[in-house]
Amino acid sequence: MMRTVLVCLACAWLAGCAVNPATGRNDFVMMSERQELDLGARYNQEILKQYPRYDDARLQAYIQRVGERVARNSHRSQLNYVFTLVDSPDINAFALPGGYIYIHRGLLAYLNSEAELAAVLGHEVGHVTARHSVRQQSQSTAWGLLGQAAAIGTGIGAVGDLTGVMGNAFVRGYGRDMELEADGLGAQYLARSGYDPQAMIEVVKVLKNQEDFARAQAAKRGEAVAAGGYHGLFDTHPDNERRLQQVVGPARALVGESQEVGRDTFLQMLDGLVFGDSAASGIRRGRHFYHGELDFTLSYPAGWQLVNRPDVLIGHSADQQAFVAMTLEAADTRLTPAEFLRQRVGNQRLAAGEELRLGALQGYTAVLPGQPARRVAAIYRGERAYLFIGVVKGRASLESQDQHFLEVIRSYRPLKAEERKLAEPVRLRLARAKAGQSLAALAKDSPLPGDGEAQLRLLNGLYPGGEPRPGDWLKTLR
Secondary structure, X not given: OHHHHHHHHHHHHHHOEEEOOOOOOEEEOOXXXXXXHHHHHHHHHHHHHHOOEOOOHHHHXXXXXXXXXXXXXXXXXXXXXXXXXXXXXXXXXXXXXXXXEEEEHHHHOOOOXXXXXXXXXXXXXXXXXXXXXXXXXXXXXXXXXXXXXXXXXXXXXXXXXXXXXXXXXXXXXXXXXXXXXXXXXXXXXXXXOOEOOHHHHHHHHHHHHHHHHHHHHHXXXXXXXXXXOOOOOOOOOOOHHHHHHHHHHHHHHHOOOOOEOOHHHHHHHHOOOEEOOOOOOOEEEOOEXXXXXOOEEEEOOOOOEEEEOOOOEEEEOXXXXXXXXXXXXXXXXXXXXXXXXXXXXXXXXXXXXXXXXXXXXXXXXXXXXXXXXEEEEEEEEOOEEEXXXXXXXXXXXXXXXXXXXXXXXXXXXXXXXXXXXHHOOEEEEEEEOOOOOOHHXXXXXXXXXXXXXXXXXXXXXXXXXXXXXXXXXXXXXX
């Protein structure tokens, strides 16, 4: 039996070999191009549910034009590429199979030329042309088949589980080699498109500066640097120092005369770009949260931090041992808030329940027993139900944080007229640098908490200590 299965595996492996259109190598793939395109189209629908498009048709069209210019000079120019600006403050960009490419407005804000935008998009086009996601999928499938073969041959199911874990570890993220390959391909596509491939290096510098800034801020707080950043989900990608060194040589070798940078054109397109939280997701200001479209505010304990996602708002203590999450659902007005809450927890037993009276609003809160116990609540407002759940980690008990959870829940209220401005997002605005003007002086008017001067330097490619030249366009925050 084992011999038969291994023969089948060998046949599948040989059948899956295909010439990579970008590198010319024989790669192991188990997906046709048609299947790749269908997979990308399906995933694209799911991505847009999680990450909505940024609401600026002019800027979306500009990004599509720049992306198409690069893609036309790639190894798979026949694909129908779709470039999307995502309404997210994250510093990220990514690609799906078949030519669906996304850049977050959080990353866009820190770029400083059209060539740098083309470099980011070119890098992602490189992932598509080299079929990195397809190769991942094929490797994952092969590991799964190997696990099944081992389980059949030995009669021990755990062996299959073990190889499945190995497979997941092997294919998570794109990995260092694929990221460097995408950098090299992106540099080629930049040069072929008439852009200065030095921009690829400038983008890597942008990412490195973000890492340095995050490290400096964490050191001030006495914390370790959290994993994250562009392509940093699993921390398997090449550190930016290594990428910087390995991309410099090939990129500079491609530089010719009359290579386009497009700084002024690009910066003009960014004027008015939302920076940080958007009105659609609500605005964090210190320990307070304001949502203009939904007309409410919440307050959190001093020292707590807020994580604002499209589908959930999470507040957590500084030591990350206490969390309270809020989500929004359609209310079932046939039910009282107490009945609605019981239904949402699967009719489990609730303890210490009490009615909530928040001005004219009604709600209900209780403790959901268990290990650990959790604080839950539902607040009705019109046809919407605001659901809260508070939970502790580690050895902390609900009793130690329950008062904080209740304070957050009870802080829910409609916005006052004078608070509506607080629910408006911060935006990038362009200004000409004046002689003798420093970023430290400009930062005094920064609407952001924390190190406003460092943020301005990061935005303008002047981190950690550069100063603008008189007459230069500067990105400011208002």
